[in-house]
Amino acid sequence: MNSDKYSNPVVHIHDLTKHYTEGSRSRLVLDRVNLDIQAGEFFVLLGKSGSGKSTFLNLLSGIDDADSGEIVINGQDITRLNEKQRTLFRRDHIGIVFQFFNLIPTLTVLENIILPGELRGRASLIEKRGRELLERVGLADRAGDFPDKLSGGEQQRVAIARALMQEPMLVLADEPTGNLDEDTGKSVLGLLLELTRDAGRTLVMATHNPEIVPLADRVCRIQENRILITLNSR
Numbered sequence: 600m601n602s603d604k605y606s607n608p609v610v611h612i613h614d615l616t617k618h619y620t621e622g623s624r625s626r627l628v629l630d631r632v633n634l635d636i637q638a639g640e641f642f643v644l645l646g647k648s649g650s651g652k653s654t655f656l657n658l659l660s661g662i663d664d665a666d667s668g669e670i671v672i673n674g675q676d677i678t679r680l681n682e683k684q685r686t687l688f689r690r691d692h693i694g695i696v697f698q699f700f701n702l703i704p705t706l707t708v709l710e711n712i713i714l715p716g717e718l719r720g721r722a723s724l725i726e727k728r729g730r731e732l733l734e735r736v737g738l739a740d741r742a743g744d745f746p747d748k749l750s751g752g753e754q755q756r757v758a759i760a761r762a763l764m765q766e767p768m769l770v771l772a773d774e775p776t777g778n779l780d781e782d783t784g785k786s787v788l789g790l791l792l793e794l795t796r797d798a799g800r801t802l803v804m805a806t807h808n809p810e811i812v813p814l815a816d817r818v819c820r821i822q823e824n825r826i827l828i829t830l831n832s833r
Contacts, residue, residue, distance in 0.1 A: 609768060609801045610636035610659065615668035617654055628654045630824035631668070636803060638768075641792065643812065644805045646821035652805035655821070656771045659803065660693050661685030673768055690715060694762030694800075696791065698774040700754040702746040702761075709733065709742040712760045732760035736790060752783035759791050763798075770795050772804040788814075 615632040618625045628651045636642050646652045657663040658670060661677045670677050673692065677685055689695075702711050713729035733739045736756040738749075746754055755775060762770055775791060776784030792814065795802040804811065812818050819826045 607638040608635040609638040609673055610634075610803075611669070611671040612636075613669040613671075615658065615670060616666045617651075617658060617663070618666055619654075627824050629658075629821075632826050634819075634826055636801060637816075638801055639796075639799045641796070641802045641814065641816045642804070643815040643818045644803070644821065644826065645807065645809070645812075645818060646805070647807060650821040651824065652807075652821060653773055655826075656695075656773050656803065656805050659769075660695055660771055661689050691765060692768055694765065694767035694770040696755070696758050696762045696770065696772040696775045698777045700746070700751075700758045700778075702754055702757060704746055707743050707745055708738065708749070708757050711746065711757055712764055715761060715764045729760075729764065732763060735794060736760045750783075751779050752787055755779060755787045756790060759787070759794065763794060763800075766798070768800060770800050770802045772802065774806055775804065776808065777806070 612632055612634040615629055615634075616627075617629045618627050620626075632655075644652050644655060654663065658665055659672070661680065665678050668678065672688075675688065677688060680688060703714070706714065709726070709729050712732055713725050716725040716728070730739070730742065733742055736759060738753060738756055738760075741749065741753065746757070749757065755778075759775075770791075772791065776788050779787060788811065791802070804815075
């Protein structure tokens with residue numbers, strides 16, 4: 600990794616621990632994780648199903664509460680925020696791309712994209728940015744269509760545009776190609792990398808796909824509830 604380019608941590612994690620309660624039992628998912636993620640970095644987290652990858656992203660986004668530890672994003676420790684504050688922080692600073700798209704079926708493509716920005720700014724400017732993003736993802740002619748009229752790859756492109764609507768500093772992607780065929784997955788991944796790198800955004804991706812490894816700036820694996828092994832650094 601180029602140390603000059605990646606010298607500004609946008610995420611600082613200290614002793615992050617998370618358990619889940621399953622019936623009367625408590626299961627440790629993440630155990631005292633310590634990690635810095637740099638501004639502009641493409642960081643990939645590998646791990647098998649159930650290893651804690653999605654939990655890690657949910658903690659970074661503030662969707663889940665940590666049991667203990669710190670998650671500092673751009674100087675703000677989100678573990679000290681209440682649920683409403685975390686929601687607003689996520690809305691303003693974090694974009695999320697899910698495996699299963701999570702588009703709202705009753706909204707058009709354009710309406711899905713601009714939804715995160717509807718409570719901020721002027722409606723005309725929000726729609727303008729939404730249409731610009733549609734152009735970037737190659738779906739300018741599908742603005743008025745509903746999600747069920749789109750292929751899986753097209754829906755994921757819409758989800759990427761939605762994630763970038765608020766110009767977030769941090770983009771989280773949870774198995775973003777896991778529900779797509781190989782060729783479509785490569786196309787969607789290339790688009791996501793292009794759009795985040797062009798804007799200098801930090802991209803954190805959880806995946807079980809080792810083919811992504813050569814594309815990343817840094818690749819780590821969750822093992823025994825900790826992020827332990829750096830597999831790649833360029």
